[in-house]
Amino acid sequence: MKNKKVIVAGAGKSGVSSAGLLLRNGANVILFDQKKDLNVTGLLEGFSDNPNIRIVLGELSEEDMKDASIMVISPGIPVDSQFVIDVKNHGIPVWSEIELAYYFSKGKIAAITGTNGKTTTTTLVGEICKAFTDNTIVVGNIGIPYTKFADSTDDETIVVAEISSFQLETIHDFRPNVSAILNLTPDHLNRHYTFDNYARAKFDITKNQTEDDICVLNFDDPETVKRRDWVEKARVIYFSRKEVLDEGAYVKDDAIYVKYSPDRYEEKIIDLKDIKILGVHNVENVLAAAAITYFMDIPADVIGKVIASFMGVEHRIEFVRTIGGVTYYNDSKGTNPDAAIKAIQAMKSTTLLIAGGYDKKNEYDEWVNEFAQKVRYLVLIGETAEAIAKCAKNHGFNNIVFMDTLRDAVMFCNEHAMPEDSVLLSPACASWDMFKSYEERGKLFKQYVNEIEDPAMPEA
Numbered sequence: 001m002k003n004k005k006v007i008v009a010g011a012g013k014s015g016v017s018s019a020g021l022l023l024r025n026g027a028n029v030i031l032f033d034q035k036k037d038l039n040v041t042g043l044l045e046g047f048s049d050n051p052n053i054r055i056v057l058g059e060l061s062e063e064d065m066k067d068a069s070i071m072v073i074s075p076g077i078p079v080d081s082q083f084v085i086d087v088k089n090h091g092i093p094v095w096s097e098i099e100l101a102y103y104f105s106k107g108k109i110a111a112i113t114g115t116n117g118k119t120t121t122t123t124l125v126g127e128i129c130k131a132f133t134d135n136t137i138v139v140g141n142i143g144i145p146y147t148k149f150a151d152s153t154d155d156e157t158i159v160v161a162e163i164s165s166f167q168l169e170t171i172h173d174f175r176p177n178v179s180a181i182l183n184l185t186p187d188h189l190n191r192h193y194t195f196d197n198y199a200r201a202k203f204d205i206t207k208n209q210t211e212d213d214i215c216v217l218n219f220d221d222p223e224t225v226k227r228r229d230w231v232e233k234a235r236v237i238y239f240s241r242k243e244v245l246d247e248g249a250y251v252k253d254d255a256i257y258v259k260y261s262p263d264r265y266e267e268k269i270i271d272l273k274d275i276k277i278l279g280v281h282n283v284e285n286v287l288a289a290a291a292i293t294y295f296m297d298i299p300a301d302v303i304g305k306v307i308a309s310f311m312g313v314e315h316r317i318e319f320v321r322t323i324g325g326v327t328y329y330n331d332s333k334g335t336n337p338d339a340a341i342k343a344i345q346a347m348k349s350t351t352l353l354i355a356g357g358y359d360k361k362n363e364y365d366e367w368v369n370e371f372a373q374k375v376r377y378l379v380l381i382g383e384t385a386e387a388i389a390k391c392a393k394n395h396g397f398n399n400i401v402f403m404d405t406l407r408d409a410v411m412f413c414n415e416h417a418m419p420e421d422s423v424l425l426s427p428a429c430a431s432w433d434m435f436k437s438y439e440e441r442g443k444l445f446k447q448y449v450n451e452i453e454d455p456a457m458p459e460a
Contacts, residue, residue, distance in 0.1 A: 001103075002026035005067050007060070007087070009033070010074025011043055014097045017145035018072045019053060020046070021104060024151060029053045030064055034083070059083070065090045072100045075141070075166035096170040098163060101139075101146035103173075107157030110292055111140075113168065113205050114182030114218075116339040117285045118142075120277070121182060122162035123313045124289040128306045129158045132298045136160065141167065143439070158296070165201040175208035179234065180216035180292055182284070184223040185338040186362060199227060209234035216291045218284065219243060237295055239287035241280065249291035256287060256307075258294045267300040270307050277312040279346030315442035317343050317426075320449050325419030328449045331426035332442030336360065337367035340428035344370045351375050351422045352413040354406070356382035357429030357441075364391040367428055371397050377416060379409045383433045406434070406441065410448040423449075 004027050008019045011033035019029050029052060031043065036058040047053050056064055060083055070093045073084065079094070088094060110129075112122045119142055126138035137153070139146040140161035153159060161176070181202055186195045206215050215231045218224050219240035228236060239249040247261035249269070256269040269290050272283065286307055293303050312318065313333075320328040331343040335357075344351065353375045368391050371378065378400045380388055389400050403409040413423040425445045435441040
């Protein structure tokens with residue numbers, strides 16, 4: 001990349017990290033963002049007045065595109081944006097941040113995608129790999145750009161990456177040693193338009209893999225299994241919560257086992273009772289992590305010890321606090337109906353559910369059907385509130401409350417919850433209508449919950 005002209009589109013976390021990687025390696029960078037009023041001074045401060053970067057806001061000119069070698073786009077930019085089409089029409093290849101990182105990266109790569117469970121599984125795989133070798137980095141859609149560390153890897157590094165469908169739309173040579181597709185349910189249809197397009201983007205994680213590589217799939221997920229032939233060359237390994245497999249990771253006698261088929265040797269990983277994270281979906285996440293790491297030649301005893309100590313990830317059915325017998329859970333990462341279903345199923349008591357947010361054009365019927373005998377109040381916020389309420393009423397659920405803010409929703413739940421109830425933030429929607437991210441939404445939820453006075457505490 002030395003002395004090459006590269007356009008980086010999107011001046012957020014991903015774009016700034018990509019620009020930094022390129023500058024460290026001698027490229028001439030145009031950092032482009034469509035927002036005309038972006039704080040340029042703040043952006044330039046991060047590059048210590050490097051003369052090889054120029055910031056362009058609003059539109060790309062012909063001169064900007066002239067002689068550009070590639071354009072790297074942030075995952076939030078749709079590939080059918082007009083300026084992306086214009087760049088392609090100029091013969092300029094369009095890369096994702098993941099593709100750029102791969103260009104500079106060394107070592108072994110485990111890449112994880114799917115609709116739900118990505119962050120939990122990626123985090124757990126990362127912890128297992130770290131227990132095996134300190135030379136492990138955990139990056140990607142999990143919040144740390146791959147480009148931040150790509151050029152500091154070596155041949156012994158293990159890279160564990162959470163990859164979104166958006167990032168996979170513009171890969172070219174990216175080839176993980178182990179890929180995993182955890183499950184497929186409709187999501188991001190406002191971006192991909194059809195479920196098949198979305199599924200195809202997910203399976204593109206395997207498109208450059210060879211016979212020497214492994215793809216881990218969920219044997220219990222019909223949408224994934226029926227597309228198994230989309231994996232062209234990689235060796236497919238399954239995990240299953242419901243079936244004992246000839247090879248892979250599975251549940252038998254209330255424990256998780258792994259088996260490698262050539263010698264049929266079976267190894268026990270952990271008893272189910274020793275898994276600390278809630279919900280059957282987390283058993284699936286543990287199975288996936290066990291399969292990924294076992295077939296990366298990490299010993300079974302290392303895998304089992306890390307799983308036994310793993311407490312889960314922030315914003316995914318995260319215990320917050322118990323106040324007056326009412327337990328609060330933060331599932332802000334539940335950004336689609338399927339993830340939100342799993343959160344409801346994990347609740348062991350009557351639940352006051354806070355939901356709603358940015359509209360990704362998902363359908364809510366299956367999620368609403370989980371409310372029966374479990375959800376006492378549905379407390380709605382955000383731009384999807386009316387659509388969710390209409391769906392709920394069509395299914396006979398009428399105990400619905402509308403709130404203007406997340407704080408108001410928390411306070412309503414505090415006032416109406418009874419001892420032994422659960423209060424669950426699990427929006428089934430993205431956060432972008434009211435918040436910068438699901439992380440911000442989750443942190444604010446926890447802040448509001450922690451502001452509630454505990455009636456059991458004596459006054460000072």
